[in-house]
Amino acid sequence: MSIIVQTTLNMKISILLSALLILSGCAVKKTAVTNASSAFVKGADIGWLPQMEATGYKFYNNSGKEEDCFKILKDHGINTVRLRTWVNPSDDKISGHCSTEETVAMAIRAKKWGMRIMIDLHYSDSWADPSKQKKPKAWEGHDFPGLLTDVYTYTLGVMNALKKEGVYPEWVQVGNETAEGMIYPEGSTSNWGQLAQLINKGYQAVKDVSPASKVILHVDQGNNNKRFRTWFDNAAAHGAKYDVIGLSYYPYWLEGKPDYTLSINDLSANLNDMAARFHKEVMVVEVGNEDNKVQNTYDMLLAVMQKVKEVPQHQGLGVLYWEPEGARSWSHYDLSAWGNDGKPSEALDAFLKFK
Known part of the structure; x- marks a missing residue:
């Protein structure tokens, strides 16, 4: 092969590789997760x-x-926000709002504050x-x-x-x-085959827009290993x-409202079992x-973060407090981490303390 031909070939290869790198970079940029980090989630x-x-x-703030x-x-050490999204919500103060439009507006704010973002799709109004x-x-x-199409179309719409x-x-x-399924009655756990199909339509829509986003499946009573084994064994069996x-982990909602010290080790055992059993x-x-x-x-917050x-x-990614800012004086909810003076309570300092 002549020197001229070899040089021309090398130039063409170089141009092709450069083009591929540029295209690859563009693809990564288009699907990259916003404010991604490997840091422990404090949310x-x-x-x-x-x-x-x-x-x-x-x-x-603490200074008033x-x-x-x-x-x-x-x-106070929070690096992640979770935003619930309802399909066609009312304008009720407590049980409304959280439309796609409001969620997007909140996500934009979260991005500007450098927060990592989780979207919680309820598939309900x-x-x-x-x-x-x-x-x-x-x-x-x-x-x-039709419901399969609804789930895919709605999820795709939120993601887009x-x-x-x-x-x-x-x-x-x-x-x-x-825990009992979603979109009743078709998506009840009494019909796992259909529930899995609904889940997979949501999964597909998320990945079609943002392949790097991780899909979460969520069950309550995090200290209840039998509950989790049964649910996720069924999820695996039905694909x-x-x-x-x-x-979720709320000692307050367990029977008898026991102190967290009586269930925290069960939470730990379940976390470890789920990670090992399902490699997730x-x-x-x-x-x-x-x-x-x-x-x-x-x-409790310190203990939960340590167990995770x-x-x-x-494999333990982090912990998110549910509505810490939802002061009882406004929400009538007993489990916030905010005082009636409009300031965060010292309970929230646990996120700063934990390293």
Whole structure:
């Protein structure tokens, strides 16, 4: 081969490789997770924040100065926010809002504050949890193939709305506390085959927009190993797709309202078992304790974070407090980490303390 031919060939190869690198870089940029980090997750679900602000609630830092709630949370060590999303919510102060539009606006704010982002898709017009998983009104009367399309189309719409604003959530929950399933009755655990199909439509839509986003499946009673084994064994048997196992842990809601010290080791054992049994990362996506037991809540938070961090092979991702800013004076909810003076309680300092 002549020198001229070899030189020309080398130039063509070099140009081709450069083009491939540029295209590869563009692809990564388009699907990169917003504010991704390998740091331990110290998070807060703050779905009530926009309506608290809309009703005139004021947030104050420890010194009594009015500040943006995001800043107060960040100054207390919070690095992640979780945002619930309802399909067609009402404008009710407590049980409404959280539309796609509000979620996107909140996600934009979170991005500006350097927060990592989790989106919690309820697939309902209001609260979805173990006691209720009512399908959105607009989906009523649809046959099962229609519901599969509904889940995919809605999930894709939320993800594309976020993408349009340059937000790619690090995690997306497909369903909220789905111990008994979701989108009743078709997606009940009494019909795991259909539930798995609904889950997989949500998974597919998330990945079609943001392949790097991790999909979470979420069950309550994080200290209840039998509950989790049964649920995730069924998920595996029916081919449900996901990346992370999400747990709720509320000692307050357990029978008899026992102190956390009586169930924390069960939580730890379950975290370790789930990670080892299913080879998945685990995360406590909801935790809470009584706002008037500040020291106990502080101690509980430290203990939960420690148990998650101790999961082998760095499979324990972190802990998120549910509505720490949702002061009882506004929400009538007993498990926030905020005082009636508009300031965060000292319980929230646990996130700063934990290393």
